[in-house]
Structure formats: C-alpha cells, structure tokens
Amino acid sequence: MATALVTGGTAGIGNAFCRHLVARGYDLVIVARDVDRMNTLATELHQAYGAEVEVLPADLSVAADVTRVAERVEDADRPVDLVVNNAGFGLHAKLLDKDELGLQRRAMDVMCWAVLELSTAAGRAMKARGRGTIINVASTSAWIMSGNYSAVKAWCLSFTQGLANELHGTGVKVSALCPGWVHTEFHDRAGINAGTLPDIVWVDVDTLVQSALDDAEAGKVISVPTLKWKAAIQIAQHAPRWSMRLVSRALSSSRQKKK
Template identity: 40%
Template sequence: MTTINPSFTAPAGKPIALITGGTSGIGRAFARLLAQRGYNLVIVARGTTGLAETAAELQASGAACEQIRADLADPETVTALCEWVASRNFAFDVFVNNAGTGLYQPLATTDFAEAETALTVMGRAPVKLGGAVAQKMREAGSGQIINISSVQGFVPMGMYAAIKAFIRVWSESLALELAGTGVTVTAVLPGWVRSGFHRASGGRRSGVPDFLWLDPQQVAAAGLRAAERGKIRCTPSRRYQVIAFLAEKGPRRVVNRVARALRSAKSSASTKPSASVPASTPAESPAASSGSSTGTVAGTFNDGVGTNHDIIQATNAELGEHGVR
C-alpha cells in the first residue's frame, strides 16, 4: 500500500531532500541533519506512526515535511513511487537511498520468500528509485545521491552481504555514468550502528565490543560530508575504513575463515533466547534501517553473541600464516 500526495510540489526558496527509511536510525539522522541545514524533506517509510512522529519533529525544527507511506517490499509501490518522482516539476537536491530489511536464511534452499523481500527492498527499490531521481537531477544539472551499502558487502556472509555488495558496485557505476553532469553519487558503508532496526529484527548485541558501535548521527554526518565533496565511497570512522580495506584487499583465505566463524556463531546464536536491548541504546545491523524492516533476524554482523573470541582467533591464525602481525 502507498499513500502519495499527487499534487505535492516543492516549497519555494529551500532545497529539498527525499529519504527512504527516514523514520529511524540512519535515515532519521539524515533527516534531522538536512533539516538543520535548511532543507525541506520528503520521507518515505512503511509505518504511519513513525512517519507522523518524524514529520512532527522536523516541522517543529522549521522544515516542511511531506510524508509518503510506502512498503518498498511491494514492486507495484516502488513503480508508483518512481512514477511520482518522474512526474514532479522539480528535481530533488538530495536523495538518501536508505530503506532496508533484515535477512538471515540459508542460500541452499527453495524457500526464497524472505530473500525476495530483501531483494526488492534493498536491491530493486534503490536501483529503480535511484534511476528515476538521477534522471531528474541530470536534467536539472545538480544533485546528490547517497546510497546506504555496508562493510558486510566485502564479506561472503549470505544474501544480505550479496545485496549490499551489489548496491556498492551499482552506486559506483552510477557515479561514473553521471560524472560531469553536476550530479554526485556516494555509497556509504557503515558497520554496526545503534538504531531500532537491530532490535526490531530480533538481533542481539551483547558480544559486540563498544568501540565497534557507531551512532546514526556519525554515519549521516560522514555520508553527507562525503557527498558534498563528491566522493564515490564513504566508510564512516577510521576503524571501519581499516576493516573494509582488509576485507576488500586482504587474503581471501583470511576473509573466508572470518566469514565462516561469523556464520557458525550466528547459526548457534539463533537458537538461543533473545537478549533484551535497552530502549536507550537500540542497535542496528550494518547499513540496514527500519523504514521497511520485516522483523527477521538481521543477516549482518549484528549478532555478536559468542563470536568475538572465535573471530579473533581465526583472524590472528590466518594473518600469522601470511606473515602479518
């Protein structure tokens, strides 16, 4: 189901941003930051309550905010939203392609219901919406597109990682296609982020060390700063820049062994009762946001339960064999 105002037009005098998954986590942090910078906003999310609360907060800060209730797991809704973007008499100045969903299931299966949902929300929807927005921006001669990927896209950890890798490569390809047009495209690759998504998807965070957690505000600020500088890729925080570099450039034997340790620990943890997450410190899996969460166990680095010792041992052993200390 989708609720779109067909007569909406951008208020004059201010730049305007479109954000999917804009009611929590990274998406809401982007909305707050852009509102502070004088943007009017269009936020897209599935939940009516979250939309109303976020819109009220943004309007109280002085920003005009249009709400679009849309479930991006529905292909027809995605098409309707793309048609709405294409029919506007203006181009968005910023588009944050952020909506996500949790996913953790075996690849060797004939049950692809969850995977289909994830592919639509985090694959087809970003590509179709990104294409529609990019076309309008190119015609206008300016604009910034920010696509939320993940550091997990460098690690062979199932369908979620594969989708995030796809989004990273697609984003970088779109950036090259639009080079010289005045439109920039930036892929943002966060790791573990504190947000409501992780809690909603049933994940736990007890085994993840504090230094690995990022706040949504950190991710949004880094992503927007990178977009303003025209960077094609942004990995928020030095620690994740190192992790991403090692995962992308390091020996595949090391990366694969770490992935196996993560997968094994996640599989065993999924059979344990969920630990409660305090409301004051909700947590989000790498690069997913709750705008379209399906409530499944997030298929990311998010669990953390019992994984750290195994992962560190596996990584140190493999790096040692390659002469790395």
C-alpha cells in the same frame, strides 16, 4: 529551499538522515510503511526546524509502490535535490532454507530493485537540472560473505559505483554509504544477537550520517565512517579471499538469531 527524499525514514539510520537534513535546511519527503510514525516525525521536524515535510507511504517490496515513489522523485514540478535510499532490513536467513525464499525475494526487491529504480529516476531528473545528490546505503558487509545480506549489499556498492560512472561530469554526485555496526534498533528488529560484539566496532549514528553527508558533498563515491572502519576495509580489500571467508564464517556464527 532544497528538498531531500529519504526511504525508511522513520527509524534508525533513515531517521537520523531526516533529522540531519532538516537541520541543514532541507525540506523533506519521508518514505516508509508506517503512516503514524511518519506523521509523528513530520510534526516533530516541522515544529523543531520549520521544515516542510511530505509523508509518502510506500512498501518498497511492492513494485507499484516503488514506481509511485520514483514518479515523485522524477516530478519536475516538485524537484528532489537529494535522495537517500536507506530502506532495508537485517537478513539472517540461511541460504539453503527453502521456507525463507519469500524473505530473500523481499530483501532483493527492497534493497536491490527499489534502489535501482529510485536511483535511476533521481539520476535522470538531476542530470537534466545539472545538479543533485544520490546516497545509497550499502554496508561494510559488502566485503564479507555472510549469506544473502552480503550479496545484496555488494550489489548495492557495485551498482552505485556504476551509476556514479554514468553520471560523472553531469553535476550529480553519487555515493555509497558503507556503515559498520551502528547503534540503532536494526539488529534487535532483525532478531540478531549483536551483544557479543566489542564496543570498538560500533559507530554512533549521528557520526555516521554527518560523515555520509559530508562525503557525498565532497564527491566521494564510497563513504566509510570513522578511521577504524576505513582501516578494516583496507585490510578486507587486500586480504586473501580464503581468509575473508574464514572471518565471515566466524562472524556469522557469533551473530546467531536470538532465541
């Protein structure tokens, strides 16, 4: 039985990955901070699918915790066949806000450094076996300029492509998933007002995850869900940068934090 490891697996996109993976026959390692939620999910998935589910508590903003998870990923006696680096959070802090520097640092620890350390651990172990899959959750925000969140996700997108180059021809598949707006609790937890966005921009989380897993299996290095978001990214890639900065300012203004 193949084993998948999912970070941030108790909620939102990570939770959907867990459910889809066990439905596809994987055993699971769930990485998150909330032990109670992980245990509840592990019990549900075992009862529903018969999957073996390991709970691995970790705060990915803590270096020692990241290294401990990386050691689990690289454990040759308990191989991990698929890694989903999903852990993250909405970052709506102003770049110039000195009081939010700690939050900005935590975002980079969780969504950059942890992704690098866990991806490279997976890459080494999988390359030695000649097979495996790594999915890093980036964002369509990587193509706009919305504070540090866009910068973090642009880094994730670029890093994942670099890793795919290093692992090309080894049997290891590497994919950057770039969601648009997805129907989960993500925005509410970040305090972001997404209520003004039209229905057309939203993506169903199950559609997203199914597409991501299929794209990774097919060897696609960049996975963008749905035709509408693929079209939007094509426009963003070819539009003048000044126009994307204008769009980014408008989007940032429309998504001000809830009062």
